[in-house]
Amino acid sequence: MSETNTPAADVSSPPTPISTPRTGGATLTQAVVAVVGLIALLALGLAWQSQQRLKQAEQELVRRQDSSQSDANIARDQSRQAQELARDTAAKVALLDAKLAEVALQREQLELLMQSMTRSRDENVVGDVEASLRVAMQQAAITGSAEPLVAALKQADERLARYKQPRLEGVRRAVVRDLDRIRSVSVVDVSTLTIKLDEVARQVDDLPLLAMGQPGTEPARSATATRPAKPVGSASAPLSPNAGWWERAWHDAGDKWDQLSSDVWREARGLLRVTRIDHPEAALMAPEQMFFLRENLKLRLLNARLALLSRQFDTAQNDLSEAQGMLDRYFDARSRKLAVTTELLRQVQGQARQVQIPRPDDTLAALSAVAR
Template sequence: MSETNTPAADVSAPSTPSPSPRTGGATLSQAVVAVVGLIALLALGLAWQSQQRLKQAEQELVRRQDSSQSDANIARDQSRQAQELARDTAAKVALLDAKLAEVGLQREQLETLIQSMTRSRDENVVGDIEASLRVAMQQSAITGSAEPLVSALRQADDRLARYHQPRLEGVRRAVVRDLDRIKAVSVVDVSTLTIKLDEVARQVDELPLLAVSQPGNDPARTAAGGRPARSATPAAAAAPSAPLDPNAGWWERVLHGAGDKWDQLSSDVWREARGLLRVTRIDHPEAALMAPEQMFFLRENLKLRLLNARLALLSRQFDTAQSDLTEAQGMLDRYFDDRSRKLGVTKELLRQVQGQARQVQVPRPDDTLAALSAVAR
């Protein structure tokens, strides 16, 4: 169509005709077509460019999707490997925990065993000391002597000193305190008292009674020789014989010798006469009027009193012993001659026994027992 219109344009060009409205409309339409074509070309170019970009985007998306899929696969594989590794690690950790728990249990058992061995040794020492102290307390209660308890405390002190356990130092200090406290208490020596009572019972048969005349009780006896002192007659005492003159004759000598013999004879007669008659103060008339068979039973009753007192001392019944000793002392004062030296010695022995036969409570080792109980907990 452009080719048909070109010769006409070329033919009419030299004439330069005036533009007509139809020619203006064609030019305008050509311009519009050209613009539309240009726009179409631009749109086509833009569409093609967009298509290329879309293809590139699709390719990039596909590439990235493939990369993401491969990464996901790799991540899945790694996750599976991590899970397997985690399971293996968890199994190993559980095994290690079990072994650690077993080692801990073995350590606890070992520590418990060591502690039990140490504690059992300490408990054995504590149990032995406590048992020995309780046995010693029973022996002291039976015998009334502190020696068993003192001996047990000394043995405990020596054993703790050899053992040298710091855990038992408090027990040792308590043992020393109780030992000092018990040793400071004076207790009754029952064995010595029984020996004295046996000696008194042995002397009962030799003691003089008031109902029997005892020449040895004569106050006229001298303290040195024990023989009766010579008593001169009143006449001889008034007029002692003069010494003989060496120049006197035989008659005077005979008279002087007869006088000496007479004086001796009269003194002997006087001494015998004084022995026939004796004046004595008797506070208990019934003691002087006892029959011989009553004297025998009196001595036996006194021996029984002393024997009862001895048994009471051995059984730690001091009140009963004091009662029997008081009765025995009263029998000695009432029925026996108090001028006899043997009676004085016997009474002195009884007074000593009465003064020492007193109930003395042996202290308990409370500090040691409390310390042993605290250690045993």
């Protein structure tokens, strides 16, 4: 019976309301809110990221702008340097063009000379020898040395000796005569003279000046020699063994007085020194003037050295004469160092002369006679 009553009880009870649709709506709302929040967060993240990128872009733009400005400054400097270099290059190109034109002119002259020569072997030899001699003459005139002429004449002699032709024997004899005459000329050895001038310049700082006033040994000897001799009569007589104490004391006091007076006289005479000075201003120089005097002397020697190297012997002689005058006027002539320096300077003065190198006129005349 219990089993038959149970379904009836179930049928009579009211149905329980279902809450599923209401729960689903709340979940949907939460999902929408979550999605919206997520989208907002994403938007904020994107906005923040965009702002960071914008800042980075601005920083990069500023950096690039600074770099561009620096590059522009560098480019401007390089452009200015390039313009200066272009101007220098243009000047050098103009100079090279002038030299090239000169070389082209010389080349044309040489070509004309070569074209004017005949095809004969003898005339070719004559033309070559003459051309080499003229070039050697130009080199000798520029350098002031006879070595180019000597080398050209020796080469011509060897070539004529190999090329045995009777009509060229006169040319060979003329070459030998000119070679002997040029070898006999003493040419100035500029390198040796410059070495001597350098030695003189090194000794300038050690040379004693008249204004230094260093007394030598001669005045001391003079003072000693002029010291008054002790009179013979004033010499102390030897004491007898029986002399009293007061006699011995008087004798010792006299000897000490004589010695003291002698020393005082010697010192007094040593304070006075008589010296002959031809140029009073040389003895009244200040230390600064002494320094500048030595430097001026070195400059004179340097100018003479440069003049010798450029073979301007007249200018070198003037500078050497000025240097010699300064040595004679302001320096102590009793010094051995000054004597050695003066001797070196006089050697340079004697050898620094313009020497005229002989021309190979005999050889040129013989070549002209053969070429006719």
